Every structure is written in structure tokens, then in C-alpha cells.
Amino acid sequence: MEKEIQKVKSVKGCLRVPSDKSISHRSIILTSMANGISSVKNFLRAGDTLTTLNVYRKLGIKITEDKEVIKVHGNGVNGFSEPEDILDMGNSGTTTRLTLGILSGQRFFSALTGDESLRKRPMKRVALPLKQMNAKIDGRENGGLLPLCVRGSDLKGINFFNEKASAQVKSALLIAGLIAEGETKVIEPYKSRDHTEKMLKAMGANIQIDEQNEYTVCIRKTDKLFPIEIDVPADPSSAAFFAAAAVILPDSELVLKDVLINPTRDGFFRKIKQMGAYIEYTNKRKINEEPVADIIIRYSPELKAVQVSKEEIPSMVDEIPILAVVATQAEGDTVITGASELRVKESDRIKAVVENLRNVGVEVEELQDGMVIRGKSKIKGGYVDSFKDHRIAMAFSILGLVSEKGIKIKDADCAYISYPEFFEHLQSVVIK
Numbered sequence: 001m002e003k004e005i006q007k008v009k010s011v012k013g014c015l016r017v018p019s020d021k022s023i024s025h026r027s028i029i030l031t032s033m034a035n036g037i038s039s040v041k042n043f044l045r046a047g048d049t050l051t052t053l054n055v056y057r058k059l060g061i062k063i064t065e066d067k068e069v070i071k072v073h074g075n076g077v078n079g080f081s082e083p084e085d086i087l088d089m090g091n092s093g094t095t096t097r098l099t100l101g102i103l104s105g106q107r108f109f110s111a112l113t114g115d116e117s118l119r120k121r122p123m124k125r126v127a128l129p130l131k132q133m134n135a136k137i138d139g140r141e142n143g144g145l146l147p148l149c150v151r152g153s154d155l156k157g158i159n160f161f162n163e164k165a166s167a168q169v170k171s172a173l174l175i176a177g178l179i180a181e182g183e184t185k186v187i188e189p190y191k192s193r194d195h196t197e198k199m200l201k202a203m204g205a206n207i208q209i210d211e212q213n214e215y216t217v218c219i220r221k222t223d224k225l226f227p228i229e230i231d232v233p234a235d236p237s238s239a240a241f242f243a244a245a246a247v248i249l250p251d252s253e254l255v256l257k258d259v260l261i262n263p264t265r266d267g268f269f270r271k272i273k274q275m276g277a278y279i280e281y282t283n284k285r286k287i288n289e290e291p292v293a294d295i296i297i298r299y300s301p302e303l304k305a306v307q308v309s310k311e312e313i314p315s316m317v318d319e320i321p322i323l324a325v326v327a328t329q330a331e332g333d334t335v336i337t338g339a340s341e342l343r344v345k346e347s348d349r350i351k352a353v354v355e356n357l358r359n360v361g362v363e364v365e366e367l368q369d370g371m372v373i374r375g376k377s378k379i380k381g382g383y384v385d386s387f388k389d390h391r392i393a394m395a396f397s398i399l400g401l402v403s404e405k406g407i408k409i410k411d412a413d414c415a416y417i418s419y420p421e422f423f424e425h426l427q428s429v430v431i432k
């Protein structure tokens, strides 16, 4: 489905954007390993997280739903059953990589595949360390690409340096570490999102976090995990689109409710503040050990260009496309480097952002590991491709709001992967 977004005057109002995708995935994956029934309030019902829900049902986990609450009937760390068919991971890298951690240590055979985008995404980063733990994983390119198959086996703990600071890799290894003999240690150069550690800790796992020198997490075999009650806060990655709209549109003010502000996730908000954006965290509180706030954000006419470097990327890894959109409206050259991971997301996001920005009239230079965006730029508008990537579709919709002749987005319905109500929410806050 194509979508056209026209110039508007401003955005105003209050929104509770959908729940956090990372925590929603984990609220099923991790609780499925508990001994007993966990409950999940405010679970994100979107493409990727519904994939997780379906996959875990196929692995024999009873999951019941009423309007408000999802109940996950965990059967223990080894309580899954052999799926009758190939597991379809859809578009979801998180489901695939975390689930590989579970499947590697079960007593059965399983096979996994995904959509055209997921089948191109690198799985070696998780298959290799899992194989060091004695996992039996095979597939295209020696177990590097989906479809993959797993023959469950007895795992042993390893020490692993997570060079790319990938939370998906870290989480897969921590999950495998729950079943493995001995200790599993994951060391990171920069801290990646830590929802897995927090949730496992709450469930009573044998896990320790050491932040003294490097970022190190240790986990030991845990036979019994307690069920928990989870309330999922709003997703900062989804909130970022609306925050961006408020910052670049004259006269705007938005209140974004219940947003997760975990420091491993709120890098985008800190960065736009550094650019000169008016942004305020109010009503700060904790939900399930996760910091949450209502965010007030206003039009900020004097935005300045910034630099984004490698160590800052993990806390804003999914927000680079929307940060690039904000950078078009800031004075000077914004330089983003150290972001080569963006090339292996749902699309090659460096290429997608650069091509699309050029198509709508922005001067931009492509770097191997990032981009340089020249601001302040008039957005002429035109036609862009989402490359079926939800975050590209939503980022360029926001840019359309400040464009002279509107922006038409190819395959914009892929927003469904993380934010099914995106276009309705956008409609509800724009003032024409």
C-alpha cells in the first residue's frame, strides 16, 4: 500500500504510542521458560510480536489472551515440545535470534525460516557462539542464513566478546546459558539494551551484571525460574517518530505517555536535546525495574547539527533513520559514523535513508558506516521507497509533514511490524 503524507501546520496533543517491542518479545520468550503462569499487561500487538506469540504456541506453550492480559503458561527451561512444522519467524530478527538460544538446548529437532528480508539477515553472529556452546545448527552458508535447522544438544558455558554490542546476540547466549553446564559470560564494548538481564533477574535466574570495567554479564544454569507479572511501557523507538514531528513543526507540542527511558534505549532523545530540542521527562517512575516517563516535546526552531559516533549507536540503533530526518532541519552537517550495523537491519538502512533523502531534495553523503546530512534543507518532496522496512516508512512519513509537495511512500503498510496504528495516530495529532 502506497501512502501520501502532505505538509501540515503543526502537531498537538497527547499520545500513548504502542508498547515496547523488545520487552514484549521477551515477555513471552523468557516467561515461557518459567515454572508457572506469567501475566503480561499492555503486550504489543504488532507484526513482529504476534510472530513471537505464534512461534511459542507452536513450541507447545499455552498462551491465553483476553483483552487486557496475556497469560504465558511456562513449563520450565526444558519444557518445550518439538514443533510439527517449520517455524515461521516472519520479519522478526529478535524472535529468530533469541529463540535459537532456546532451541539449541532442547531435546528435539526444529527448523526456522522467515520472510525475504529476514532470510538475508546474518545469523552467524548468533549461530557461531552457540556452536561454541555445542549447539548443532545448520543452514545456508554453514548455518549463517535462514532457513536454519537445530538439533537440540547438551550445552556448555563459554566466555564471549560481543563485539557488535548486539542485544539479540547477548540475549540468545544468556538464554542458552540458563540451560548450559557451567558459566556463560558475555562481555560488551558498549552496553546494549538490558531488558533480558532485568527480566531474568526478576525471575530468579542465576545472573550477575558487572559494570565496573567492561560491560559483563554472567549467567549460570538455572533449574527453576519464577513466573512474573509484566506491564509493558510505551516504546521509545515508536515515540521517536512523534517527538521528531513535534520538534520540526512550528507551534507544536506533544505529550508522549508512559515511555520507556532506559538509558540503553533513550539515546535518540538525549541526542535531539543536544541538537537544541525542547524535551522534558515528567512523571518519572519505574515499572518492573524499567524507568518510564511522560515526555513533553515542543517545536524547537534552533536545531544545530551534531555528531553521532560508534559508542552512541547501541542506545539509538533503531532511531538513526528518524534522527536523519531531524538532522535535515538542523543548521550544519550532521555526521553519523560507526553505524555499519544499520546495513543488516530489516533493510540496508544507510542506503535506504540516503537514497530517499536525495529523492526528496536533501544533500546527503553516504559513508560505509553512516552518513553526512546537510541542513538546514528545504524538503521538496516526491517518491520514496520504504524497502518494506517499518522504520523507513515511518521516518519518511514524518519528513512528509514538512515537505513542499508531499511525500509518497511505497509499501507504507509495513509500519504494521511495530506500530499498526501509526497512520491513525498521526492523523489524530496533525493540524492542517
Ligand code: S3P
Pocket: 021, 022, 023, 025, 094, 165, 166, 167, 168, 169, 171, 193, 317, 318
Ligand atoms: C533488539 C536489538 C537490536 C535492535 C532490534 C531489537 C532487541 O538489534 O536493532 O530492533 O530486542 O534485542 P541488535 O541486537 O542486532 O543490535
